[in-house]
Amino acid sequence: xxxxxxxxxxxxxxxxxxxxxxxxxxxxxxxxxxxxxxxxxxxxxxxxxxxxxxxxxxxxxxxxxxxxx
Numbered sequence: 001x002x003x004x005x006x007x008x009x010x011x012x013x014x015x016x017x018x019x020x021x022x023x024x025x026x027x028x029x030x031x032x033x034x035x036x037x038x039x040x041x042x043x044x045x046x047x048x049x050x051x052x053x054x055x056x057x058x059x060x061x062x063x064x065x066x067x068x069x
Contacts (some may be wrong), residue, residue: 001057002069010054016047 022042060066 001021006057006068009050013047013050015052016043017047020044020047 006062018031020043024036027036027039057066057068061068
């Protein structure tokens with residue numbers, strides 16, 4: 001994986017976090033809180049998984065096992 005792709009994925013993860021909060025906030029205006037959480041949770045969990053994978057890749061690059069190109 002090259003560094004540009006790594007940065008794109010990091011920006012995507014932060015965009016998903018932002019989208020999760022927007023979905024939760026706008027849904028909360030029209031529906032109960034529980035429904036808003038249910039609708040925003042997949043976005044937040046996807047972002048968390050992506051960020052966790054990126055942390056692992058960054059660590060592997062740091063120790064030299066899988067360098068970013």
